[in-house]
Amino acid sequence: MKENNIQDLKLGILGGGQLGRMFIQSAMDYNIDVHILDPDPDAPCKNVATSFTVGKLTDYDTVMKFGKDCDILTIEIENVNTEALRALEKEGVRVFPQPDIIELIKDKRTQKSFYRDHDIPTADFTLVDSKTDIAKLGKFPSVNKLGKEGYDGRGVQVLRTASDIDKAFDVPGLIEDLVDFEKELAVIVARNERGECRTFPVVEMVFHPEANLVEYLFAPADVSAEIAKKADEIARNVIDRLGMVGLLAVEMFLTRDGDILVNEVAPRPHNSGHQTIEGNITSQYEQHLRSIFNLPLGDTSSRAKAAMVNLLGEEGHTGPAFYEGLEKVSAISGVHVHLYGKKLTKPFRKMGHVTIEENDMELLIEKVQFVKEHLKVISNV
Template structure:
């Protein structure tokens, strides 16, 4: 079954109905696939462009219905109920499997898998008590970062410890989650970069160009491609991502987030076994988008070319930016800059500050033009 080709016309089931599922369905429909999502929110972003089963992710009856209606099942976020993922493996074809989820849902398991693949992670320690934390802080040094081993995204579930006085409060706050904790040495980096790797059941692997990422308030603000790093760093980052995907026998996409230090060392920070925010630039800027590539990978089709066709800057649209960005769509696409803005809005109901509502891919001859456009439009005035 692992070598099966899922042919166009088949139905792809998606665990999750968010924007990643939406863009996956839009890309996959061009190849002739049908989609159905499982998500608890009626008319979810994916449900607006595909079929939808409205139910919770832990609902086993709904999971059985998804299996019955799908020829292959994928997921658009990693915090999927592991028992449901395992049930779906029994009932249907889930080429990504539950093992990859099991690994990437847990920071300690993930770090060990990355190390096994031959990549470097920040020195870390497993924390089971406040005494463990105090000992680890003394060993790893201040500043350091305490994180929950499970859950957490966009900066949630973590605490940067900058003084000894914060050790007790940090442990008290994060231990409320009732899961294991991990302490990481703080890496002094000059850039955050990422690579999206794709692997199919037949073992074919392709990587997308390196993205340079800038975060604001722990949320991705912009991705810049080509990344402003030398060719040696780009080649090494792509090599590491491909090696990790191969070592973990990943199927579909694997986003590998990394830190680059002043002396050129690369540390792997996190993995995501799905399409990723830092890969949105591929939608117009690459020969194949990350979403089409994911569909190709899980259906065991030949992977598409990943060549960069134009420099690009991707900027996230959060709730506080939505009204101004809608104005760009309604009024004019003429910018006065050497930039072509391609707007993607996700159809989410209810805009809120810091909530991801869309993104814009700024196609340009030089990434500095895209960055200047972001500054001059003044939409993101509080994010630079």
């Protein structure tokens, strides 16, 4: 790649949701045009992309047709046709993360096996093909995860006793030990083609008890320097072992015994990095761009203590979205609202997020609670 010539390269993204939308906002700073493929004709990227193509991400011919005119291809979601991406690579299109890595990560069975094969700490697990396998195993309490297509809390079931077998998935997946954890942590790490690697400070996530997705998080996490260093080293080790180019979110459990176990990874910008837009010198979106264009990676230092609150559609509300309490929340110092351009809300749908910068931890917690209590995504219909 010629120096200072990245503006001449055509960048394509498979997926046009909120992650793509926020990535485009970073790409604009570099005069990079972004072309989107997404199956939803009203996806959040529709009105901000240079071009927007409606098509199925798992269809070989659709991905080939879209990708053949691109110089660089990346993803916003793992459920894409990796066979087409491999074929495009052979035709000279640069694909990041690499297709084989997407293929490995999008199946939790191969992802978890990779950890075991490379001595990366993770919860003990057994591969299963059906409910019958799970019943024969008789391992309770445990967590049953789908091999493929689990996303945003879907595809995970906690089986506490044998009576929960009916909740299990009757398709290939895995049974994992139920970890007695103290905190759920995440580290976002980026790596470019030169092998340069940078991490963001470890964050602490709090999950919604019903939706099983991140409700809010704090950055940096309230952990010791030793634990933060260990989490950082694990994240670097994972991306190095993969040999991956791009951005990788590494979700981990901090056990009550002080061990750190990798839960799962996402090879793209991630919910656990939204706060970096305001909270860090370089955002996760700019860092992803830097990594796939083989630019020097940016400074990931924190500007301040920060929090992120996901805006989820309220239970009992389906229809045109209305943001109740927006004026109240916008009046609070350090609060930044990010809405995703989704016209329709439904229960637990990710509709936006709020980042909060505040160096006083007690005040930060108070502001998180204020946002959670006062900003609601409802439908007036």
